[in-house]
Amino acid sequence: TRWVQKARHMVGVHSVGKIPLGIKRKGLRIVVTGGAGFVGSHLVDRLIARGDSVIVVDNFFTGRKENVMHHFGNPRFELIRHDVVEPLLLEVDQIYHLACPASPVHYKFNPTNVVGTLNMLGLAKRVGARFLLTSTSEVYGDPLEHPQKETYWGNVNPIGVRSCYDEGKRTAETLTMDYHRGASVEVRIARIFNTYGPRMCLDDGRVVSNFVAQALRKEPLTVYGDGKQTRSFQYVSDLVEGLMRLMEGEHVGPFNLGNPGEFTMLELAKVVQETIDPDAKIEYRPNTEDDPHKRKPDISKAKEQLGWEPKVDLRKGLPLMVSDFRQRIFGDHKEGAQ
Numbered sequence: 091t092r093w094v095q096k097a098r099h100m101v102g103v104h105s106v107g108k109i110p111l112g113i114k115r116k117g118l119r120i121v122v123t124g125g126a127g128f129v130g131s132h133l134v135d136r137l138i139a140r141g142d143s144v145i146v147v148d149n150f151f152t153g154r155k156e157n158v159m160h161h162f163g164n165p166r167f168e169l170i171r172h173d174v175v176e177p178l179l180l181e182v183d184q185i186y187h188l189a190c191p192a193s194p195v196h197y198k199f200n201p202t203n204v205v206g207t208l209n210m211l212g213l214a215k216r217v218g219a220r221f222l223l224t225s226t227s228e229v230y231g232d233p234l235e236h237p238q239k240e241t242y243w244g245n246v247n248p249i250g251v252r253s254c255y256d257e258g259k260r261t262a263e264t265l266t267m268d269y270h271r272g273a274s275v276e277v278r279i280a281r282i283f284n285t286y287g288p289r290m291c292l293d294d295g296r297v298v299s300n301f302v303a304q305a306l307r308k309e310p311l312t313v314y315g316d317g318k319q320t321r322s323f324q325y326v327s328d329l330v331e332g333l334m335r336l337m338e339g340e341h342v343g344p345f346n347l348g349n350p351g352e353f354t355m356l357e358l359a360k361v362v363q364e365t366i367d368p369d370a371k372i373e374y375r376p377n378t379e380d381d382p383h384k385r386k387p388d389i390s391k392a393k394e395q396l397g398w399e400p401k402v403d404l405r406k407g408l409p410l411m412v413s414d415f416r417q418r419i420f421g422d423h424k425e426g427a428q
């Protein structure tokens with residue numbers, strides 16, 4: 091609206107996202123939605139370390155205050171408890187939009203991906219901020235092309251149990267491109283492949299966190315189906331580097347951000363056994379509906395246009411999350427810990 095544009099002009103809000111990497115600049119004002127979550131909190135650490143001012147917006151659906159508590163007291167850090175499904179007024183330069191119930195046990199029936207993304211795009215439009223969407227490899231569904239390139243349109247069931255997540259993210263991508271084309275919002279789209287690391291939600295049912303927690307608790311590792319389905323696992327610091335390069339770079343995307351190292355779930359279980367407990371047992375469980383059979387990113391586009399590639403492979407990254415999980419599971423009770 092006109093009064094908003096006028097107000098914007100008066101307070102001098104403008105996008106400063108075009109400053110090239112490496113050039114010294116004034117700190118940016120950045121919103122990270124979902125910043126109290128796993129990926130978001132690592133991103134916040136990097137942005138704060140770089141000298142930016144960060145506002146985390148999170149409803150603590152799966153995120154935790156503990157993930158960002160070390161920034162409390164820093165005048166460049168703010169934490170707002172807010173559900174992005176509701177409108178939000180802020181004045182910022184960049185928006186990293188991560189808020190999303192990101193695991194099958196949490197994402198069902200939640201409109202965050204559509205309504206939350208619309209609100210954050212509305213915010214980006216109003217203040218002229220650059221907007222980055224964290225989409226997902228799930229937009230490829232159960233892929234008929236392997237490995238997946240960004241040009242692949244995907245094979246997704248629109249009415250299945252996972253649809254709220256993958257169709258939600260596909261809609262979020264559509265909204266993002268519509269605001270880009272229709273309202274000239276500067277946007278970036280990342281398609282993130284399975285990522286793991288410290289601060290991952292302990293009980294959200296994802297495979298790496300499940301296996302690591304199970305091995306530490308001396309419970310059997312639950313392999314769903316025959317365990318021959320594959321995923322490609324990326325360490326969180328590689329992802330954060332990719333997201334920041336994408337935000338600062340000139341390309342809209344979408345970009346696959348993932349580690350092309352592909353493992354079956356049985357191979358993953360083996361790496362967890364080697365890392366934590368060689369005696370850990372495996373227990374087979376029925377698989378969930380519509381589980382993609384394989385997933386592996388083709389990252390040539392990110393390599394070429396963002397100069398990015400992952401550096402931490404699974405055998406190097408897994409031990410880095412084990413100490414964090416051990417601490418969170420056993421706390422100060424040493425008797426269970428190794």
Ligand code: NAD
Pocket residue numbers: 123124125126127128129130147148149150151152153154172173174175187188189190191192193202206224225226227281282283284285286291
């Ligand atoms: P996470 O669950 O740890 O973080 C998501 C955060 O969003 C949480 O802090 C949660 O409380 C918050 N949130 C959820 N709904 C919200 C709402 N309506 N309003 C405000 N905050 C809300 O998950 P993550 O792994 O850190 O995922 C971050 C983003 O990356 C998500 O968008 C996810 O879809 C995407 N992604 C992650 C992976 C992965 O393997 N970790 C893979 C693909 C895509």
Ligand code: UDP
Pocket residue numbers: 176177178179180208209210211212213214215216
């Ligand atoms: N919105 C928001 N913060 C803002 C600007 C907009 O949360 O600073 C929300 C707004 O409530 C609306 C959505 O973003 O639901 C889309 O806004 P837009 O201006 O694009 O659409 P309109 O309000 O014109 O339908």
Ligand code: UDP
Pocket residue numbers: 194284295296297298300301312313314315317319321355377378381382
């Ligand atoms: N999975 C498993 N055991 C578990 C949790 C998941 O074997 O305890 C399997 C799941 O069936 C899927 C793969 O691991 O084939 C990855 O699941 P996750 O939920 O971590 O990620 P996504 O399916 O979203 O890629």
